[in-house]
Amino acid sequence: MSLLKTSLSSVIWTHLKITRNYCRLIRIRRLIRMTMPLCMWNYRDWFRSRKIPHVFSIRSSKDTIYGVRFQTHQDTDGDYAVLSESPESSEYRTVLSYGDDRIFFRDLSPFSVMNEIGRLNTVISAWEEDLKRIVLTHGSLSDLLDAGGSVFNCPVVVSFCDQILAVSSSYKTQAQDQWKRYTDLSLADLIQIMPADSPAYTLYSSSNPVLINSPVYKGKQVLVSNMTTAHGKPIRVTAFANEFPFSPGSLHFMRHLTNAIHLYMDNQEKLYGARHVDPNSFFISCMSSHKADEAEALQVLHRLGWHRNNKYTVFKIALKHPSNTLLIDKLYQTLASVPSSVRIRSAQAVNLVCNTSFIEIDVLCSQILKYVSSRLFIVSQSNISADFLSLPQLFLQAEETFSHAVRSGVSFLSFSEIMSEYILQRIHEHTCVEAIIHPAVSLLLNEDRQNDTQYAVSLYEWLRLGCNYNAAAKKLKLHRNTLVSRLERISVMTGLDLQDPKTQESLILSFLISGISNNN
Numbered sequence: 001m002s003l004l005k006t007s008l009s010s011v012i013w014t015h016l017k018i019t020r021n022y023c024r025l026i027r028i029r030r031l032i033r034m035t036m037p038l039c040m041w042n043y044r045d046w047f048r049s050r051k052i053p054h055v056f057s058i059r060s061s062k063d064t065i066y067g068v069r070f071q072t073h074q075d076t077d078g079d080y081a082v083l084s085e086s087p088e089s090s091e092y093r094t095v096l097s098y099g100d101d102r103i104f105f106r107d108l109s110p111f112s113v114m115n116e117i118g119r120l121n122t123v124i125s126a127w128e129e130d131l132k133r134i135v136l137t138h139g140s141l142s143d144l145l146d147a148g149g150s151v152f153n154c155p156v157v158v159s160f161c162d163q164i165l166a167v168s169s170s171y172k173t174q175a176q177d178q179w180k181r182y183t184d185l186s187l188a189d190l191i192q193i194m195p196a197d198s199p200a201y202t203l204y205s206s207s208n209p210v211l212i213n214s215p216v217y218k219g220k221q222v223l224v225s226n227m228t229t230a231h232g233k234p235i236r237v238t239a240f241a242n243e244f245p246f247s248p249g250s251l252h253f254m255r256h257l258t259n260a261i262h263l264y265m266d267n268q269e270k271l272y273g274a275r276h277v278d279p280n281s282f283f284i285s286c287m288s289s290h291k292a293d294e295a296e297a298l299q300v301l302h303r304l305g306w307h308r309n310n311k312y313t314v315f316k317i318a319l320k321h322p323s324n325t326l327l328i329d330k331l332y333q334t335l336a337s338v339p340s341s342v343r344i345r346s347a348q349a350v351n352l353v354c355n356t357s358f359i360e361i362d363v364l365c366s367q368i369l370k371y372v373s374s375r376l377f378i379v380s381q382s383n384i385s386a387d388f389l390s391l392p393q394l395f396l397q398a399e400e401t402f403s404h405a406v407r408s409g410v411s412f413l414s415f416s417e418i419m420s421e422y423i424l425q426r427i428h429e430h431t432c433v434e435a436i437i438h439p440a441v442s443l444l445l446n447e448d449r450q451n452d453t454q455y456a457v458s459l460y461e462w463l464r465l466g467c468n469y470n471a472a473a474k475k476l477k478l479h480r481n482t483l484v485s486r487l488e489r490i491s492v493m494t495g496l497d498l499q500d501p502k503t504q505e506s507l508i509l510s511f512l513i514s515g516i517s518n519n520n
Contacts, residue, residue: 036128036256039063040081040101041249046120048244049153052108055092058101061248065098068117070110083110083117127151131260135267141166144260152253154242158261160235161345162333171242178240182216187334187371190216190327201325204236209254211246216326221246225258229265232284234345236329237261279303283344283353283391290392297388304342306388310357313364314382314394316402317372318349334371338364351398353391356384365412374411378402381414438510440494445514447493455493456511458486463508467499 040058047054064079071084081098092104094113105113130147133139145156145168155171157164157179167175185193193215194201203210209225221241228234237258239250269281279300286292301308317331332350335343340358344351354364361384368379382397397415400422405413415422444456454476462472462483473483491498498504 036124037063037079038065038124039249039252040065040096040098040103041247042252043068043081043096043117043120043249044103045244045247045249047103047116050116052105052116054103054105056101056103058103060099060101061251063252068096068114070114083113085110123150128256131257135260135264138267138271141261141264142169144257144264146170148253148257152239152250152257153244154246155240156257157238157240158235159238160233161329161343162336165235174242175240178217178220179238181218183333185216185330187327187330188373190330191373191376194326201327204326209251209258211248211251223250223254225254227258227262227265228347229262229269231269231278231281232288232346233265233280234347235261235265279342280344283342283351283395284346286392287344287346287351287395290396292389292392294389297391301388304355306355307357308388309386310355310388311384311386312388312391312394313354313356313361313384314391314398315352315354315368316349316380316398317352317368317377318402319376320378320406331372331377335368337371338367340364349402351395353394369412377411378405379412380405381412383415383419437514438506440496441507441510441514443494444490455486455490458483459490459498459507460511462487463504463511467504 039061040056041061042063044054044056044058065081066079067081068083069080071082081096083094083096086092086095086104092106094105094108094110096103096105096113108116127148127150131144134143134147141158145158145166149168149170154168155175155178156168157175158166159179162183164176164179167179203212204224205226206224207226209223212222212224213219214222217240223239223246225237226234227237237254239246239254282292282296282300285296297308317335319325319327328345328348328350332343332345335341335350335352338352338354340356341352341354341364344353352368356364365381372379380398380401382394382401385391385394401413401415401418404418404422405411441456444459447453448456458472458476458478461475462469465471465475469480469483473480476483478486487498490496496503496507
């Protein structure tokens with residue numbers, strides 16, 4: 001009888017134990033469905049930060065894990081990592097696996113590991129909710145950085161070129177010290193540390209988070225991610241490794257943080273952009289739309305202390321081998337010393353809007369050229385205008401001049417040097433250009449194409465050289481009498497009096513518009 005009681009007690013106790021574990025399993029399973037996909041590196045980083053002994057073998061960094069489940073026969077979800085007991089022959093007690101990746105635990109049971117994963121899920125869920133709340137309630141950038149303190153436990157800086165927009169308050173001193181290392185570098189020092197053709201520059205321009213052992217920060221491990229706001233401002237997010245080195249899992253959290261910051265910046269620009277016109281945003285709008293809103297222009301003039309009828313010019317400074325790099329940011333910082341100017345940071349260059357009413361143009365050019373190396377940079381300058389609303393045209397002139405300088409291989413070029421060529425090119429590209437070319441010029445050009453004659457060139461050179469027979473014959477390498485005879489034939493063919501000044505004027509303009517000077 002006592003044996004029967006003992007057996008029944010054992011069975012009941014075993015049943016209760018199984019039921020308790022099953023209930024515990026059900027309770028924990030509610031915690032393991034992640035609110036956002038993770039990778040195995042995220043779990044490994046969590047165990048490391050919690051100082052939980054483990055070993056790992058992880059090859060993949062894909063963030064495709066939506067949760068963790070215990071190993072059971074009916075579970076076949078491919079987007080879940082599997083937590084199971086190791087075989088008795090193994091020296092480890094528990095293993096977390098996903099594909100070919102493994103994390104092994106020597107002393108922890110599966111339930112203990114699952115509890116830790118539940119804590120991670122709670123922290124990440126709270127982080128996501130905090131990010132959404134701060135963005136929707138228009139909190140501060142620092143709040144966004146501080147919200148992820150338990151997930152992204154390191155100094156983070158959000159910057160626009162040489163200006164810090166926000167730092168994580170928990171690591172404010174560390175973040176500012178690291179940032180000071182970069183801002184204290186001169187342009188020449190940065191070029192020496194990282195030559196202009198360094199492939200590392202492309203890493204600093206990536207819109208996806210990139211992990212770098214940065215020579216700029218004395219070899220410190222940094223995470224860098226870039227974005228461009230709706231108003232065209234390039235924003236960089238930089239995180240510095242702190243107690244633990246970064247892992248591929250850190251890239252995933254950095255991407256999530258960057259997306260939240262991007263959304264926050266866009267919301268702020270929509271909220272305050274209509275009330276306060278930022279000069280930088282106004283100039284970027286002028287560059288992209290080729291228009292200037294008069295009401296916004298007046299607000300910008302008021303903020304800058306300028307007047308509409310001052311004299312303005314635009315410079316464009318960019319690398320000879322363009323790329324969106326750290327060097328452009330340093331150039332932007334360096335050009336802060338140029339007086340009576342506003343800097344505009346575009347994707348691959350720095351544009352300067354200069355008020356030349358307060359400084360001589362020669363002094364201004366020498367100041368700019370003093371800061372930039374002709375070996376690495378190209379500088380182009382627009383015309384000078386006495387109307388602030390003509391800025392869109394000045395930006396366009398600086399851009400066209402820059403393209404011409406690249407083709408010509410020069411380091412400095414002003415629009416005044418290519419103005420006549422630019423005007424003729426634009427006229428020549430017009431769809432109705434044939435309507436303003438003298439019919440005689442079209443006739444001569446067709447005759448030359450069909451019969452391989454030199455009528456058009458001969459007439460053009462004679463007109464260009466002031467109707468001087470000797471100079472034109474020398475230029476064309478002809479005898480003077482041959483040229484005279486050829487011009488007489490042209491007069492007969494076209495029915496024109498070539499000695500008439502008005503005819504000469506219309507012919508030379510038609511030749512220039514037709515592009516014969518470029519062909520020669």
